[in-house]
Amino acid sequence: MRRLPDVGESGRTSIAFRSAILVALFTLAAISCSSKRCTCPRRETPTSGRATVRVGLFTDKQGRHFSEGFSFSRGATTRVYLGADPAEIDFFAAVKINSEGKALGVVYLDQADTTGDFLSVGGGPSEEEGRAAFDSLECVPRSPFHGVVCPAAPYRVVLVRTKHHRFGKIFVVDTTLSNHLETPDGASCGTCCGQVTFDWVFQPDGERCFK
Numbered sequence: 001m002r003r004l005p006d007v008g009e010s011g012r013t014s015i016a017f018r019s020a021i022l023v024a025l026f027t028l029a030a031i032s033c034s035s036k037r038c039t040c041p042r043r044e045t046p047t048s049g050r051a052t053v054r055v056g057l058f059t060d061k062q063g064r065h066f067s068e069g070f071s072f073s074r075g076a077t078t079r080v081y082l083g084a085d086p087a088e089i090d091f092f093a094a095v096k097i098n099s100e101g102k103a104l105g106v107v108y109l110d111q112a113d114t115t116g117d118f119l120s121v122g123g124g125p126s127e128e129e130g131r132a133a134f135d136s137l138e139c140v141p142r143s144p145f146h147g148v149v150c151p152a153a154p155y156r157v158v159l160v161r162t163k164h165h166r167f168g169k170i171f172v173v174d175t176t177l178s179n180h181l182e183t184p185d186g187a188s189c190g191t192c193c194g195q196v197t198f199d200w201v202f203q204p205d206g207e208r209c210f211k
Contacts, residue, residue, distance in 0.1 A: 044205040050173070051077050052197040053093040054181060055107060056189035066187070067092060069112055072160070072168045072202040086112050090162045093152065093196045095177065107175040107196050108149040109158065116163055117145030123156040123171070130155030134171035134199070140208040152196045168202040169210060 054068045054077075066081045069089035080086045089112040096106050109118060121137060124130035134157045145161050152158070152172050160168045174197045181193035201210050 044203070046201050046203045046210050047072075047075050048199070048201040049075055050197065050199050051075075052195050053077050054183065054189070055093045055095050055177075055194035055196070056181065056192055058181075058183065058187045058189045060185070060187040070200075072162060072166065072200070073204070075202070090116060090160060090168070091118075093194070094149065095192050095194055097192055107152045107177065107194050109152050109160075109196075110149045111147060113163060117147050117161040118150035119143060119145045119159040119161070120150055121157050121159055121169075123153075125155070127155055127173075130157065130171060133157050134169065137169055138209055138211045140167045140169075152198070164206075166203060166206050167208060167210075168200055170198040170200045173197045173199060 051070055053070050056067070058066055058068070060066065064081055066079045068077050069080055069086060069092045070076075071078050071088045072090050073088060078089060080089060091112055092110045094108045094110040096108060111117075119141075121133075121141070123133050137157060137159075140159055140161075145159070150158055152175055154172050154174055156172045158170050158172070160170065162168070175194065176196075177194040179191060179193065181189045181195065203210055
């Protein structure tokens with residue numbers, strides 16, 4: 001019978017050393033993935049911030065007309081010029097107008113298209129109570145969303161489902177109505193103007209929880 005070559009003492013030491021390293025790596029991976037501070041791949045971290053969306057048809061210094069909407073993916077208010085595609089806008093702000101063309105005194109959140117939805121989940125009569133309701137809302141309930149406009153009353157908490165089936169929550173801080181409004185760079189709105197300021201949290205990966 002043919003005898004296998006002897007690897008020698010140094011060879012056996014090298015093999016044993018490499019085996020020990022592999023065992024240590026597997027053990028470390030098991031510990032890190034079972035820990036509360038798991039370092040393995042996990043879902044994206046929610047994004048958050050504060051934004052103001054202005055209501056009305058604005059005209060910039062070049063004479064171009066635009067409105068404003070909010071994009072969760074950008075995390076920012078975005079201008080949409082007339083004729084442009086509001087592809088990244090998740091919702092606009094709007095004002096209810098009567099038959100005489102006068103604002104009814106309520107700011108609404110309005111869909112950017114027919115696939116976005118809202119779900120009002122309460123809030124509170126004071127900013128403190130509304131903020132507590134907003135902060136305690138950790139997961140999106142299994143309630144049906146409605147494809148209609150949603151009143152943006154101060155201290156109201158609203159869930160938004162985007163056209164990509166991702167979820168955001170907003171807390172309305174303040175709303176304003178005016179017959180004239182200007183942006184910091186000089187664009188102006190001359191009738192049925194306003195704005196809504198809100199805090200927001202967005203889950204980019206489609207999960208229903210914000211924690």
